[in-house]
Amino acid sequence: MVEMEGTVERISYHNEENCFTVVRVSIKENNDIVTAVGYFPSLEVGEVLKLRGNWVMHKDYGYQLKVEYYETVMPAGIKDIENYLASGVIRGIGPVTAKKIVEKFGERSLEVLGESPDELLELEGIGEKRKEMIAESFREQQETRAIMLFLQQYGIGPGVAVKVYKKYREKSIEVLKENPYRLADEVYGIGFKTADKIALKMGMAENSTERLSSGLKYTLLNAAEDGHVFLPKQELIHKAKDLLEIEDESLLEQSLRALAEKEDVVIEKTWGREEIYLAGFYLSEKAVARRLFLLAVMGDKPLKISAEHIDRIEKKCSIKLAKRQREALEAAASSGVLVITGGPGTGKTTTVKSLIEFFQGQKLKVALAAPTGRAAKRMAEATGQEAKTIHRLLEYKAYEEGSMAFGKNQDEPLDEDVIIVDETSMVDIILMHHLLSALKPGARLILVGDKDQLPSVGPGSVLREVIASGKVPVVVLDEIFRQARxxxxxxxxxxxxxxxxxxxxxxxxxxxxxxxxxxxxxxxxxxxxxxxxxxxxxxxxxxxxxxxxxxxxxxxxxxxxxxxxxxxxxxxxxxxxxxxxxxxxxxxxxxxxxxxxxxxxxxxxxxxxxxxxxxxxxxxxxxxxxxxxxxxxxxxxxxxxxxxxxxxxxxxxxxxxxxxxxxxxxxxxxxxxxxxxxxxxxxxxxxxxxxxxxxTKQALSIAIHNNRALMRYSRLADRIVEEFKGARLV
Missing domain, CATH: 3.40.50.300 (P-loop containing nucleotide triphosphate hydrolases)
Structure with a gap:
């Protein structure tokens, strides 16, 4: 890694969104001009920088210094101070005003800007409003510099530092000193391991409550990436011990109870075993079970469907429905929620087309959705109807980095009467919760998918568990059609x-x-x-x-x-x-x-x-x-x-x-x-x-005979059964 000091000659490129910058720097030692690239939140021509980084070769632009760390060198001599102020780095000060300030205050100029800006009112052309602008801009510059230096001493590169500063601004150092683990919860793109590295370098104890709590939440999030909605307590403790490299389980127990008191996690006792959920996953699983129950028992009034109806649909769609496909039509007409499952070649698409024709014939609005863009595109091509991703159907809205909400929800439900979802095996518990929350009273939901495919990448195994509950109507398409054969x-x-x-x-x-x-x-x-x-x-x-x-x-x-x-x-x-x-x-x-x-x-x-x-x-x-x-x-x-x-x-x-x-x-x-x-x-x-x-045929044979799908910790099927057992409508 090389170090150098130099003056910014030209800013070739600066991205306002992520602060990536390409800058030309005149090196103090030999006046050579070099290109430096890196993340600089605020930079102006004339600033003096200390740079640390590595030389890289760009195939079009030659050698560049890829900056890992930098700091602004505050000018010391009168000439350097004037050049710095004249650079435009401080709002409200240009070359003429810079000259006036230096002539008046000399080497005290920067001290005046930072500690006694009212003295600027002595200069002609600077009134109260302009003085405030100059003072605020200088303060921002100092804060940015202080934050970057503070973060860099703990090994945080400019890329991460920019994310922290954008989130907390002038409070960045205060937040970091108070609890660096907030970064893992609140700053998009910074996880537990980065926050932990910072915290330990800052001297936070390995057994601090903040560290243990953050480690427990991270372990639950990691488990969710493996499809688990919860973890049994002992498994959570064991995994967290390995992650945090601590031996005292009682400390983890204490932190777990504290998280439960803050309602960050939920501890539920089932069959004598404590099961630990992140609060959002727990609420989603409970809500999905409840809403499926309400759909099943309070769906719109049954629609009449006769043999003549089905004949007309077959004629209109140029199809001939098999027995199970007819059953699917009849079940959809009489149910608030229905699952249609089947393997390849069993006519799922034909069944969906007939359902669309039936419901539209009843003057009902139908929406088609799928978990991914490609699946939605395939659904649209197969049916000739518009299909959207579930996210687009629910009108998701992005806010700050990493945060989002859905425009369609319980308060602003979807206008459609019937929602048909394809590839439902890919839908996790969180997305299913959002979808169910957005259905208006009396709406129908039809879930289509292949129960034997892999479950969702996210937590839960929704389609399988809905079927396993035995409480929601299910039609299994099991006939392979001649063309598919x-x-x-x-x-x-x-x-x-x-x-x-x-x-x-x-x-x-x-x-x-x-x-x-x-x-x-x-x-x-x-x-x-x-x-x-x-x-x-x-x-x-x-x-x-x-x-x-x-x-x-x-x-x-x-x-x-x-x-x-x-x-x-x-x-x-x-x-x-x-x-x-x-x-x-x-x-x-x-x-x-x-x-x-x-x-x-x-x-x-x-x-x-x-x-x-x-x-x-x-x-x-x-x-x-x-x-x-x-x-x-x-x-x-x-x-x-x-x-x-x-x-x-x-x-x-x-x-x-x-x-x-x-x-x-x-x-x-x-x-x-x-x-x-x-x-x-x-x-x-x-x-x-x-x-x-x-x-090898050996590997093929092993796969065929291994029907032990990886178990996922989830209670959705049990919760659906409980809802029907309680039969609570209010």
């Missing part, structure tokens, strides 16, 4: 789901298996299939039509390595393509990418797929996302790139809600932990026209 993808998906080995390599069909044993050879086979063999065999575009899906994140045929290899193969470096290095990843124009966390400000969500269409010299990345009706372009600043991953290869979980013309999937015993039936089934059902499994 022509597809070995569909046939084998059902065989695998029933625990049978698939038919392999049936001539002229769409389901293939290549026996390859060494992982290195599996990798090479996957790459060859994507690059040359499948395009040659089926006329597929490797960038548009083929998706690699893999069970694991790490390993030779895991997501990370496959993405690196596929990027090199399909979108190699080129002088005509700009790229930007972010941590261990290189993002390049033309890359396929995926959003990996919800960002309400940008209106993009976990699992959204897009393509990089432009990268500029500051690391701003423009991504086009495919959405119902249009492609939407979203700009990512350099530090936002942590929210993107390459998407040439996807994990099975991340592939949910999407369909691809062709899917290539490595399957090896190296993935032993993830060889599960529902995981394999979910991956196979992502393919529309062609599927190739590459690996």
């Amino acid at each position: 022509e597809s070995m993808i569909v046939v084998n998906a059902h065989r695998i789901n029933q625990g049978f080995f698939p038919y392999l390599n049936v001539k002229g069909k769409d389901f293939f298996f290549e026996q390859v044993i060494p992982p290195e050879e599996i990798l090479n086979t996957v790459l060859a299939l994507v690059k040359t063999r499948l395009p040659g065999y089926a006329g597929l575009d490797p960038m548009e039509d083929i998706q690699v899906i893999t069970p694991m994140k790490r390993g030779i045929v895991g997501v990370m390595n496959l993405n690196e290899k596929l990027q090199q193969l399909l979108n190699p470096p080129d002088t005509g393509k700009k790229e930007w290095r972010f941590r261990s990843l290189t993002f390049r124009e033309g890359d396929r990418v995926m959003q990996i966390k919800n960002n309400y400000d940008k209106e993009v969500f976990n699992g959204d797929l897009g393509r990089i269409i432009k990268i500029d010299e500051e690391g701003r990345v423009l991504v086009a996302f495919d959405e119902p009706g249009q492609a939407r372009e979203v700009v990512y600043q350099a530090q936002d790139l942590e929210e993107l991953s390459l998407a040439y290869a996807l994990s099975v979980h991340k592939s949910q809600g999407n369909e691809f013309s062709a899917v290539v999937m490595p399957i090896t015993t190296q993935h032993y932990v993830m060889l599960q039936r529902n995981l394999l089934y979910t991956a196979i059902t992502r393919a529309k026209k062609l599927l190739v499994l590459v690996g």
Whole structure:
């Protein structure tokens, strides 16, 4: 790391939103002009800076100093003070006023601005209003400088410091000194581990209540990422002990009780075991159970549906409904809430089209929704009706970084009479709570999905638990239609789901298996299939039509390595393509990418797929996302790139809600932990026209016979049963 001091000669670029800046600096030691890039909240020409960072080579702009730490050097001599004030860094002071101030106060000039600004009134041209402007601006400059210096001494780089300062402004230091763990709760993009690093460097005790409380909440949030709505107390304590590296469980118990008293967590005793919820998850689970009960018992009056009705629907839609599909129509007419579930080729889409036709024939307003943009787009294409993501249907609104609310809620409900949700297996407990809260009295809800697919990425297993409760009407579509039976993808998906080995390599069909044993050879086979063999065999575009899906994140045929290899193969470096290095990843124009966390400000969500269409010299990345009706372009600043991953290869979980013309999937015993039936089934059902499994029959057999889905801690089914048992309508 190099250190240097110099004067700002020119500000080439400054982003107001995230403070990323490109600046030309004249170095004090030799008067050389260098380019420095980094995060500077406030900077003006003429300022003197101490910089610390590393030299990096930009392919278009040459060597640049990537600034990790900096501080403003306050001028000492009269000439330096005048240059500093004349630079425009202080509002209300230009070159003429700067000269007057220095002539009047000399080396006391900065002291006057900071400690006795009333003395400025002695100067001609400065009245009360201008004096206040100058004093306030100088104070802001000093506060910014103090905060940056304070944060940097604890190892916080400018990027994080900007986030802290934007949130707390002049109170930043006060907040940090009082409780650094507030950052984990209140500052978007700063988690427990960053806050913990700061707190420990500041000397906060390892067993402080603030640290233990924050660690417990972080452990519950981590568990939610694994799908758990709660954790049993002993499991929570055990995980928190490992995280915090403390031995005294009684201290964690005390902190847990304190969190419960503050209503940050809820402790519920079930069958003699204490179960710990984050308060929001507890309220959501209770509310979902209650609202499903109310929908079931207080739905609108049953609608009449006769055989003639159904005949008319069949004629209008040019379809012939099977027995179960007719049952779905009849159940939807008589129920306030209904679940329709079935595997591929069982006619879910046809059933939805007939439902739309029926309800619209009754002069009812129908809304279609799905969890992801791609799923909503597919729903719209299949039905010929408008479909939205659930977030858009509920009119979500982003506020400060990371915070959001829904415009449609209990107070401002949806206007539609019938809501039909597709891919419901992907909906977590929080989103289901928001959706149910937004239904008007008398509305109907129809949940469509495949109960045997993987559950949501977020907490809960909503579709399965609603079905498991036995209290909500469920229609299972179990007939594979003749046209679907022509597809070995569909046939084998059902065989695998029933625990049978698939038919392999049936001539002229769409389901293939290549026996390859060494992982290195599996990798090479996957790459060859994507690059040359499948395009040659089926006329597929490797960038548009083929998706690699893999069970694991790490390993030779895991997501990370496959993405690196596929990027090199399909979108190699080129002088005509700009790229930007972010941590261990290189993002390049033309890359396929995926959003990996919800960002309400940008209106993009976990699992959204897009393509990089432009990268500029500051690391701003423009991504086009495919959405119902249009492609939407979203700009990512350099530090936002942590929210993107390459998407040439996807994990099975991340592939949910999407369909691809062709899917290539490595399957090896190296993935032993993830060889599960529902995981394999979910991956196979992502393919529309062609599927190739590459690996060993042993690994395939292990996955088919492992029907032990990973358990999730949730009580939704029990709560639904309790609601019906109590039969409380008020």
